[in-house]
Amino acid sequence: MRCALVCIMVKVSVIVTAYNEERHIGRCLESLIGQDFDDFEVLVVDDGSSDGTFRLAKGYADRFPDRVRVVRMERNMGLGNARNIGAVYARGEVVVFLDADMEFPRDFLGKLVTPILSGEYHATCPGVEIIGNLGNPWVKVYGQKTRGVGASQFIGFIRAIRRDLFLGTGGFDARLGYFDDVSFHEKTGIKSLVVREAVLYHHNPDTAREVLWRNFWIGRSVLRRHKRSEVAVMLVKRIIDLSIFPALVAAVFPSTMFVGIGLFVVFWFTVARHRVVNASGFLELLKLRVVYVPAYRVLRALGFLCGFVYGLFGGGWRYVDTKLAASLSGVVVYQR
Incomplete structure (x- = not known):
């Protein structure tokens, strides 16, 4: 069923953005529905998914009509735009992204x-994000156990903010792609209070495809966020990660054998220095070092470089600010 927005106000709107997240969306919504805070809604923004994300989210809206609504976008518009659109359709005084x-x-x-x-404050963010899928080998070679914010009391990154303030300043700048979550602070100067007691669990990429896609997204966005000198360093590092391929080719021919050996040594030196977490013993560590770390570094490099080329030749996102989002076509709100 499709219907117009009904203005039933709540204190808090939790905006969950999702693009092809059928593997995760159920656990996310279950943990939100079980919160001990009561006066809130969950607004799932399906950013043009091609998998079963919308079907699953719609199922929760059917089961929990007083708690869950779904905004469906006909095409993928990027995380920042999806968040901005969610804020427009939210009912709460506070929006949580x-x-x-x-x-x-x-x-x-x-x-x-x-x-x-x-x-007391305009905006907040959690004190720590714990990696929630550390048992997966791709996550172990990702090299993180937590994502913290350091010792600062205030930082330029928001998870929750007053809705009127967010809408009045135009929201996130989606042109920054992967880095759009810091765009609001850079535009407004507003910082978040770090709430140390607020902890969440965040899943890192845990398949080869997700590793490739995450780094494509980073590469696509990097020129819009970093200085060219910083980008050049990133490119060199990713090219080194691909040195295994010319090393194998060069090692076949006597005239280039020493070049191949040199490249091979460089590649395995980077593999040896790669951070691995949560290995259960020597045999697993050996497997991670020999199989998953090389594969991860190659996939990371391929994704980043392909994304960089795509972004370099105009493959960026259009910026849909919160004023434009209110009149955007191709957006459907689903609720019971």
Whole structure:
């Protein structure tokens, strides 16, 4: 069923953006529905998914009509635009921006939004994100156990913010792609209070395809965020990650054998220095070092370089600010 927006106000709107997240969206929504904070809605923004994401989200909207709504976009418009569109259709005084591959303790939402609802602060973010799928080999070679924010009390990254403030300043700049979550601070100067007690679980890429896609997205966005000198260093590092291929070719021919050996040594030196976490023993560590680390570095490099070329030749995102999002066609709101 399709219907217009009904203005039933709540204190908090949790905006969950999702693009082809059928593997994760169910666990995310279950953990949100179970929150001990009561006065909130969940607004799933399906950013043009081609898998079963919308069907699963719609199922939750049918089961929990007073809690879950779904905004479906006919085409993929990028994370920043999806968040901006979600904020326009939200009903809450506070908007919270979360990802579909996250899960949350029962007290997460209440702890995150209380400083804003009390009127003391404009925006907040969690103190730590724990990697939630550390048992996966691709995640082990990703090299993270947590994502922290350091010792700062305030940072330029938001998870929750007053909705009127967010809408009034145009929202995130989607042209920054992967890095759009810092665009709001750079545009407005607004910083978030770090709520140390608010903890969430975030899944890192855990398949070869996800590793490739994540780094394509980073490469596509990198010129819009970093200085050219920084980008040049990144490109050199990713090209070194691909040195295994010319090394294997060069090693076949006597005239280039020493070049091949040199490239081979360079590649395996980078593999040896690669951070691996949560290995259960020597045999698993050996497997991760010999199989998964080389594969991860090659996939990371291929994704990044392909994304960089795509972004270099105009493959960026259009910026849909919060004023334009209100009149955008191709957006359907689903609710019971």
